[in-house]
Amino acid sequence: MKFIYDLHQSMKTNNVVLVYEGDFTQTTTKSILSMAERNLESSGEESGIKKRIFNVMVEALQNIVKHSDEIQEGENKHHAAIFLIGNEQCRYSIMSGNPIRNENIPTLRKSLEKINGLDKEGLKELYKEIIKNTTISEKGGAGLGFVDMARKSGEKLEWSFVDVDSEFSFFCLKVNISRTKE
Amino acid sequence: MEILNIEGAEDTPKIILDKNNGIFEISGRSLPEDSAEFYRPVLEWLRSYAKVANPTMDFVIKLEYFNTASSKLILDVLSTLEDIKGTTIQWYHHEDDEDMEDAGKEFSELVEISFEFKTY
Numbered sequence: 001m002k003f004i005y006d007l008h009q010s011m012k013t014n015n016v017v018l019v020y021e022g023d024f025t026q027t028t029t030k031s032i033l034s035m036a037e038r039n040l041e042s043s044g045e046e047s048g049i050k051k052r053i054f055n056v057m058v059e060a061l062q063n064i065v066k067h068s069d070e071i072q073e074g075e076n077k078h079h080a081a082i083f084l085i086g087n088e089q090c091r092y093s094i095m096s097g098n099p100i101r102n103e104n105i106p107t108l109r110k111s112l113e114k115i116n117g118l119d120k121e122g123l124k125e126l127y128k129e130i131i132k133n134t135t136i137s138e139k140g141g142a143g144l145g146f147v148d149m150a151r152k153s154g155e156k157l158e159w160s161f162v163d164v165d166s167e168f169s170f171f172c173l174k175v176n177i178s179r180t181k182e
Numbered sequence: 183m184e185i186l187n188i189e190g191a192e193d194t195p196k197i198i199l200d201k202n203n204g205i206f207e208i209s210g211r212s213l214p215e216d217s218a219e220f221y222r223p224v225l226e227w228l229r230s231y232a233k234v235a236n237p238t239m240d241f242v243i244k245l246e247y248f249n250t251a252s253s254k255l256i257l258d259v260l261s262t263l264e265d266i267k268g269t270t271i272q273w274y275h276h277e278d279d280e281d282m283e284d285a286g287k288e289f290s291e292l293v294e295i296s297f298e299f300k301t302y
Contacts, residue, residue, distance in 0.1 A: 048281070054247060055247070136218040136251060140216050
């Protein structure tokens, strides 16, 4: 049972205030949002920052619901993903991790690199360019999620791909939201 | 024309489109799982309305929050309204929600409709 204590300690050391692991659906998304919203409400955080946190959470959660690749284990398919919120002294962090098929990595990497290479004005232009030309994909996305997260964050997106096996990797994303006003 | 009345929920906005009473409003939160499906009746209603439109239409958008998939559909709604003469968008944002004000300004740069910005 020591892992319970270890997990608890690890969350404290890493300033993690919320973790959800498991299957992600629109229903779990709504539950996580309302729970986080209540916590933020009682924290007395400034409303602009609360809105941004909510915004990034929605995009991160819906990204998992729509895009996380399914891992097949025996008979079972599952979206084994994780979602975390960190609360450090000067910033909040919205973090997520989900399996991705190795062949899907290059496209995602390219799009994240492009976003991180842009400044505020560049992100605005990219957003407008995508929204004008995009159509909603079969998965229900507009292709705007990461651009929007980068705009709301105001900082670079932090990301990495952790090797799992020959078929899958684990995509980790961290989006920071500063508590101090720009 | 029949009134389109969609009750709001925690992840979908309240929508009223009422030609006879001149009420056209989208309000609340918009983060549906399937935004294209959610906004489909709205777009269909507006296309029918375009054929029998009132001389003027004040279209109220008073959203507290919308996700990126909804933003694409909001642009589709605005593009449909672009072809209806006499349309004005009344874009509401909470007085301390600059991001929502900016979002409205960006939409106004993407379509040829007059926008009025208001706070609540």
